[in-house]
Structure formats: C-alpha cells, structure tokens
Amino acid sequence: xxxTLQGRVRRIGAALAPALLLLLLVFIxxxxxxxxxxxxxxxxxxxxxxxxxxxxxxGAVPPLALFAIGLLQDALTGGPPGLGAxxxxxxxxxxxxxxxxxxxxxxxxxxxxxxxITLGAALMSWVLASAYYxxxxxxxxxxxxxxxxxxxxxxxxxxLARFQRRFARVA
Amino acid sequence: xxxxxxxxxxxxxxxxxxxxxSALVLLIGAALALMVIGKxxxxxxxxxxxxxxxxxxxxxxxxxxxxxxxxGAVAEARALLLLREExxxxxxxxxxxxxxxxxxxxxxQENRSYRELLNFVEEPAxxxxxxxxxxxxxxxxxxxxxxxxxxxxxxxxxxxVVTSDGLVGHVVEVGERASRILLLTDLNSRIPVRLxxxxxxxxxxxxxxxxxxxxxxxxxxxxxxxxxxVTSGHGGLLPPGIPIxxxxxxxxxxxxxxxxxxxxxxxxxxxxxxxPPRLAPGIARALGETAASGD
Numbered sequence: 511x512x513x514t515l516q517g518r519v520r521r522i523g524a525a526l527a528p529a530l531l532l533l534l535l536v537f538i539x540x541x542x543x544x545x546x547x548x549x550x551x552x553x554x555x556x557x558x559x560x561x562x563x564x565x566x567x568x569g570a571v572p573p574l575a576l577f578a579i580g581l582l583q584d585a586l587t588g589g590p591p592g593l594g595a596x597x598x599x600x601x602x603x604x605x606x607x608x609x610x611x612x613x614x615x616x617x618x619x620x621x622x623x624x625x626x627i628t629l630g631a632a633l634m635s636w637v638l639a640s641a642y643y644x645x646x647x648x649x650x651x652x653x654x655x656x657x658x659x660x661x662x663x664x665x666x667x668x669x670l671a672r673f674q675r676r677f678a679r680v681a
Numbered sequence: 682x683x684x685x686x687x688x689x690x691x692x693x694x695x696x697x698x699x700x701x702x703s704a705l706v707l708l709i710g711a712a713l714a715l716m717v718i719g720k721x722x723x724x725x726x727x728x729x730x731x732x733x734x735x736x737x738x739x740x741x742x743x744x745x746x747x748x749x750x751x752x753g754a755v756a757e758a759r760a761l762l763l764l765r766e767e768x769x770x771x772x773x774x775x776x777x778x779x780x781x782x783x784x785x786x787x788x789x790q791e792n793r794s795y796r797e798l799l800n801f802v803e804e805p806a807x808x809x810x811x812x813x814x815x816x817x818x819x820x821x822x823x824x825x826x827x828x829x830x831x832x833x834x835x836x837x838x839x840x841x842v843v844t845s846d847g848l849v850g851h852v853v854e855v856g857e858r859a860s861r862i863l864l865l866t867d868l869n870s871r872i873p874v875r876l877x878x879x880x881x882x883x884x885x886x887x888x889x890x891x892x893x894x895x896x897x898x899x900x901x902x903x904x905x906x907x908x909x910x911v912t913s914g915h916g917g918l919l920p921p922g923i924p925i926x927x928x929x930x931x932x933x934x935x936x937x938x939x940x941x942x943x944x945x946x947x948x949x950x951x952x953x954x955x956x957p958p959r960l961a962p963g964i965a966r967a968l969g970e971t972a973a974s975g976d
Contacts, residue, residue, distance in 0.1 A: 537740060540816035541748050542826065542947065551821065573701075577708045581715070585733035587818035588825045588854075588861055591726050592715035599712065603705040632821075638713075639822040642720060643868060648889050652821035 527677040528563050528570040529579070535559055536583045551651045553658035556583060557631065558666045560598050561624055564605035565612055567674055573599050590642040597635050601627055617667075624663055632656045731856045734827055738859035741815040742829050749813075749948055807920055807955040809843075810834050814947055815859070824867035824889055826850070828950060831858045839918045841953045847924035847941035848872070848912060849950055862950070865893055865925065865940055874925060875913040879903060882913050885925060885938060893926060893938040904928060904936050920955045 513521075535555040543552070556579065563570040580595030587594075604627045605612065612623040632652055640646045719726035760767065796803070812830035830836050832855050842849045842862045850870060854861040863870050866887040874885045874895070881902040883895045898904065908928045914921025929939035 537737070537744055539820075540741060540818060540827070542745055542814045542817040543748060543752075573705055573708055577712065580712065582733060582737075585730050586737055586816070586827075587820045587823050588730060588863075589818070589820055589823045590716050591719035591729070592712035593822075595712035595715070596709055599705060599708045603702075603709070606701070606705075635821075638716065642716060643822075645868075647822060647868065651889055655821050 524677040527673075528559075528567065529572075529575045531673060532556055532559050532563075532571060532576070532579050533582070536579060536586065539583070540586055551654045551658070553662050554597075554628070554655055555659075555666075556580075556594070556598060557601055557628060558624075558659055558663060559670065560601045561605055561627065562667060562670045564602045565609060565620065565623075566671075568606070568609070570674075571602075573602055576602055590639055593635055593638055593642070596638065597631050600634065601631050604630065617664075621660075621663055625660055628656055628659055727854055730861070731854050734854070734859050734861060735831070735856035738815065738827065738829060738856070741827060741859075742813070745813070745815040752948065807953040809951040809953050810836060812836075812842075812860070812950055812952055814950060817947075822868075822889065824864040824870075824887060825853075826862045826864060826947075828860050828862060828952070829858065830952065831856045831860050833857055835954060836860045836952050837954075841912070841919045841923060841955060842950050843923055843953060844942055844947065844950055846943060847926065848919075849942050849947065851919065852952060860952075865942075866891060872919065872925070873913045873915040874910050875921075876902070876904065876928075877909040877911050879908065882915070885910060891940075892929065893940060894934070895928075895936040895938060898935065904931060906931060910938050918955075920953060 539552050539555050560571065560576060576598040577595045580593075580598040581591065583589075583594035584591045605623070608623065608627075612620055632655075636647065636649055636652055795801075810830050812828035812834070814826055815829045816827035818825040818827070826849075828842075836852055836855050838852055838855050840852045842851060848865060850862045850864040850867070851872075852860050853863040864887070865872065865885070866889065868887055868889050870885075870887040872885045873882065875882050879902065881899055881904070883898040883902075885893050886896055887893055895904075895910070906928050910925045910928065912919045912921055912923040912925065924941055926938040926940040928936045930937040
C-alpha cells in the first residue's frame, strides 16, 4: 500500500516532534521572565526533556540532534561554545547506559536517576565552564537551576507524556 | 530475502552498541574541541553567536510578546493590591522631592554661572535608542540579554544600556536587527566607577550572582554602607554619572554593591549613543603639534 503525501508529512512531523520540542525549550529557557535582579535562573528544561526521551522513547532524539541543539543553546545564551552540547549528549549517554536499571524501577527510581545524572552533569559543566573562564565560578545559580530542574520533573513528565502520546498517535 | 540468523543478530547487537558508544564519545570530543576553538578564536565564536542571535531574534520576539503581556498583568494586579500603600509612599516622596527641587534649581543656577566663568566645555547629552528585551540568558554561567535593536537602528558595540533606575550593562555584540547585552552581574562585566560622595574610583565587577563587587579601590578609600556607585566615564565608553547601585555590605573581600535596576521591571531599555567629549580645538591643535615635533 502506497503512503499518501499527507500521511508521509504527518509521519515525518511526528518523528521530528521530540527534537523540535527540545528546540522550543531552548527558546523558552531564554524568555525574559524577569525574576530576581538582572538575570533570572531557569530550570534546565532541555536536560529534563533529554532525560525523558532517552529513557522512555529511545531513539526519539538522536545524539547528533542533541549536539546541534546544545550548540544552538550555547550560541543564544552566549555561554562557552560546546558546553550545552557536552551536557545534552552526556545526559543522553548516561541514561542510555543505565536504561535497564532506570526503566524497570518505579517513578521514584526514575526521579533518583535524574538526581544523580543531573548532579553529575552540573558538576561536569561547572568544571568545564570554570576552566573556560579561568576562574572557579559561583555555583549558586547552578545549584538553584539544578534544584528547579529536579522539582519540576513530575510536572514535566506529565506534560511530556501527553506530548509523546499525541505524536505517537499521529505516527 | 532470508531472515537474519540468530548468530548474526547476537553479533549485530553488541556491534551496534559499540558504534553508538563511539558516536557519543566522538560528539562529546567534538563539543570539547569546539570549546577550545571558541576560547582560542573568540572572534569566530562571537561571529557565530551573532548569526544565531540575528536568525533567532524574530522567533524570540514573538515568544516574548505573551510573556510581556503576562508580566504586565501581574504588575497591574500587584499595583492594584498595593494602591493605598503606594499612594501614601508617593505623597511622602513628592513632599521630599519638592524640597530637593528647590535645592536642585539653586545648584543648577550656581553651576551655570560657574561654567560661564570658567568657559567650561559642555559634554553633549547622549541620544538613545529604546529597545525591547526579547531574551534573557539567565543561565548558570552567563548573565546576558538580547534586545530587538541592532546595527540597523544605530546600535554600536560598547554602548551603555540603561533604564530609569540606572545602568543595566553594555552592548557586547551587535547584529543587524538584534544585539546582545552583557549585564552588570555577569562574570565578565568590568565597569569603571566612582563612589558618588567620596569620589574614589574603582572597577565594578559581576560574579554571576545578584550583587556586584568593587575592585581596585585605593588603599586609603573610606567606604560606607549606603554610598551610591556611579559610572566614572573613564575609558570613554560610558557616560559619567549613570547610577549603578548602592554599597550594601563590606566584608573581607571588599564592598558588595546592590544594583538599582530591578530585573522584574526589565522590559524596555535605552541604549545610549554616547560620544566621549572631544578636546577643545586649541588644546587638540597644541597636542597635535607636540606629537608632530616629537616624531
């Protein structure tokens, strides 16, 4: 049976949806929400989505797409070029290597996995950023970002699961 | 086509896993290499950032619109809730400022006569471009913002960015339609400042936190909590006298400055088109002649 053009467009759109969502999250991370004085701290939304897709929808966002999205994030935030790419590809790699353990456990295990992987990723990015700028950076903003990331995970899972169901139905 | 044998499948799975692992290692290696390249060739990294910012600016502007509406609604609701308190505060402020107005008028008159006596060359008042904030790179390692005005609107690198409260930062990258502002609080921000009353000069730096630090204060400088910090104008990039903040604390490492600008109200900013004052023609001519005779 030959696939109609509309069907093919929908299928390709559904396949690209997770990567496009991550791209949108890069932009949402940059929105001027105006919290605090001169520069608010946002949760690491792209890390949450990368963790979720790597764990629950393997292959939804290929590492090359994560690399490109990380680079775009660095270019837009003005941070060290390559740092975002290391972070996202690193999180993806860590989840893939531990998927058996993380996916068989309960939601608490999944959340604990996020805690461990996010803390590891944050530590790694802090070391790399400090090396890049040539001075140990204040870890306060990063600590807040990590705490926010961990706190929003249940809500993020709910939203991402709805999103996933929607694009799975289309595909 | 024959179905793959069980042996082939057993061999293919570890092979695929090894290829995937190698791909991840390669990508992480490439990202680390990009970090090194970005550090060595900062101009290249800046050009890439500019292209990305210019391309993303229209989308950022669209996404920032509903956020601005939401922030406006929250501010409006808060103002309504605090209407009575705000009214009382404003009445007290009007009374205090009326007294200051009389003093300011007298001082302005006095200043004018002194300037006429000394034949003082007036500094040109800077013109400005009003720009809308469309992104705030509030990442853990950077304090920057993107505004929807660029070279097309006359924005230049190094120009000061202010609000009615005081200095926000300065322009570090200028695209065709968007520019990047390095906020005062960023680790890489260095602003020449002066303490308003004691007139001591220093360098104000950010450290990615919400406060700022004073560096290179003279050893004999007497600093006090509550003293205002303003731009000194040294270096010729920023106009002198722009309010920045107030000394909030003094510790072993020096003085901590709390910026005046409130991030919650940061929606529109002014980019100052400041030209440093030129030397009076006579002095410039004399200096030119001295330089020529020295050659």
